[in-house]
Amino acid sequence: MKLLHVDTSVRFERSASRSLSRYFVDQLTERVPAVEVRHLDLAKETPAHVNELFTQAAYTPPGERTPEMDACLWASDALCDLLLESDAFVFSIPMYNFCYPSTFKAFLDNVVRGGKTYTHAEDGRLVGQLSRQKALFITTRGTDMRPGGTFADYDALTPALRAAFGFMGVQNPQFVDAQPVQFAGVEAREMALARARKDLDRIVADWQTRD
Ligand SMILES: Cc1cc2nc3c(=O)[nH]c(=O)nc-3n(C[C@H](O)[C@H](O)[C@H](O)COP(=O)(O)O)c2cc1C
Numbered sequence: 001m002k003l004l005h006v007d008t009s010v011r012f013e014r015s016a017s018r019s020l021s022r023y024f025v026d027q028l029t030e031r032v033p034a035v036e037v038r039h040l041d042l043a044k045e046t047p048a049h050v051n052e053l054f055t056q057a058a059y060t061p062p063g064e065r066t067p068e069m070d071a072c073l074w075a076s077d078a079l080c081d082l083l084l085e086s087d088a089f090v091f092s093i094p095m096y097n098f099c100y101p102s103t104f105k106a107f108l109d110n111v112v113r114g115g116k117t118y119t120h121a122e123d124g125r126l127v128g129q130l131s132r133q134k135a136l137f138i139t140t141r142g143t144d145m146r147p148g149g150t151f152a153d154y155d156a157l158t159p160a161l162r163a164a165f166g167f168m169g170v171q172n173p174q175f176v177d178a179q180p181v182q183f184a185g186v187e188a189r190e191m192a193l194a195r196a197r198k199d200l201d202r203i204v205a206d207w208q209t210r211d
Pocket residue numbers: 009010011014015016017018093094095096097098099139140141142143144181182
């Protein structure tokens with residue numbers, strides 16, 4: 001199994017989301033030795049924001065692109081290919097201002113690409129190309145936005161992830177949401193992380209049986 005492991009937090013050693021994704025990858029590689037992990041750190045390898053040339057190039061058929069357009073799409077093509085070649089994804093994503101960090105938005109703008117991660121069928125339907133990949137999203141929030149709570153309506157992160165990856169064809173994405181990890185004290189953080197690790201154990205077992 002080729003696993004793409006993507007981290008986004010600007011924190012490193014003190015990062016809750018990174019510690020959870022590392023925990024998941026360690027557990028999985030222990031149980032499924034054939035897993036081949038490719039790590040992408042969006043805090044260090046942040047994709048460029050898209051610009052006018054990028055949009056022109058992305059909407060021009062491959063055979064009609066100028067050398068300048070091809071060069072502009074090179075990094076985006078590589079990221080799309082990385083997604084397409086992977087069998088599974090684990091993304092760790094802290095909530096920044098109700099949604100994902102801007103680095104992750106830059107990543108999405110580079111990978112939601114016609115002719116790559118989605119295509120047009122003859123009848124005009126859009127067909128997401130990531131339908132065979134397993135996908136796990138580990139999210140962390142400083143506050144508690146679980147359904148039914150005071151802040152539940154402020155969660156724009158989960159719907160945004162579902163939309164973008166559903167559009168690219170991902171079926172049944174799995175979510176492990178650790179919250180609150182910052183604004184409710186140390187004990188609440190530890191409990192949130194313990195709940196998340198338990199959920200991750202279940203997903204490791206699930207992926208092990210589906211591999
Ligand atoms: C720029 C910034 C914006 C944040 N916005 C929110 C927010 O809207 N809601 C929230 O619950 N926590 C917010 N937080 C807290 C982070 O979500 C929390 O510290 C993070 O999930 C912990 O993950 P990490 O340790 O992996 O960085 C924000 C943190 C930063 C740095």
